[in-house]
Amino acid sequence: MHKAIFFDLDNTLVHRNKSISVYSKCFIASYADSLKSVSSEDIAAVICSQDRGGYLSENSPYSTIKEAVSNELHKRFVRSKKLTVEDILGHWLQNFPLCAQPMSRANELLAQLSAQGYHIGIISNGADKTRLATAKTLGAFDSIKQLVSSEAAGIKKPNSAIFTQSANAFGLSPDQCWYIGDHPVNDIDGARKAGMQAIWLRGFHDWPAHIDKPRHAITCLSEVTGVLASSPNKLRQSET
Numbered sequence: 001m002h003k004a005i006f007f008d009l010d011n012t013l014v015h016r017n018k019s020i021s022v023y024s025k026c027f028i029a030s031y032a033d034s035l036k037s038v039s040s041e042d043i044a045a046v047i048c049s050q051d052r053g054g055y056l057s058e059n060s061p062y063s064t065i066k067e068a069v070s071n072e073l074h075k076r077f078v079r080s081k082k083l084t085v086e087d088i089l090g091h092w093l094q095n096f097p098l099c100a101q102p103m104s105r106a107n108e109l110l111a112q113l114s115a116q117g118y119h120i121g122i123i124s125n126g127a128d129k130t131r132l133a134t135a136k137t138l139g140a141f142d143s144i145k146q147l148v149s150s151e152a153a154g155i156k157k158p159n160s161a162i163f164t165q166s167a168n169a170f171g172l173s174p175d176q177c178w179y180i181g182d183h184p185v186n187d188i189d190g191a192r193k194a195g196m197q198a199i200w201l202r203g204f205h206d207w208p209a210h211i212d213k214p215r216h217a218i219t220c221l222s223e224v225t226g227v228l229a230s231s232p233n234k235l236r237q238s239e240t
Helices: 016-034 040-054 065-077 085-095 106-115 128-135 160-169 184-194 221-229
Strands: 004-007 119-124 146-149 177-181 197-201 216-218
Touching: 004 160, 016 040, 016 085, 040 065, 065 085, 106 119, 106 221, 119 128, 119 160, 128 146, 146 160, 160 177, 160 184, 177 184, 177 221, 184 197, 197 221, 216 221
Parallel strands: 004 119, 004 177, 119 146, 177 197, 197 216
Antiparallel strands: none
């Protein structure tokens, strides 16, 4: 019987590019006097080119997204020597999580699933502090009872151990859990290898030819409840 539903965070519960758009306005508001003549769209375009949906390019000269974003913004747009790369890095770490924009229907879905008695959790690669700060921007954050970051777990997706560990922490086995995410390898294949049922959220990554196609795929979070309702192992109200 499925009793828990775990979500990815970026591009599953929050829309990363929309969040970048909001952050770009925040960046200009903070540093307008130190910048060249530039629009928030210009800022967002550079961030998106480095961020790539939360996945640093393998060819990047930088080791992390935060390093790439702070260095490229400084190199391209800063005219005052008073504004340093370190200043921009600190601004990104502090403010980008606060600019998170929810995915369409995310808050409604979280509240609905919680009311139905499901244990709701997040499993996300990244630093624990930023993962929590990002999740807290969700209107239905109180529905989330468990947040597992790769930093805290010491394991990164797609390693199946992070999925197993997250289920076990709530006293469940992976086969009692669903996982919903946008990345074919890190989210869907990783969760499936752990024994979870997985739902792929289309629209952010192409499906690789070398991985078995997903059994469940959606284009909007509003479709999740339909997938759950069709499952023979759905949670019944009398069991919550």
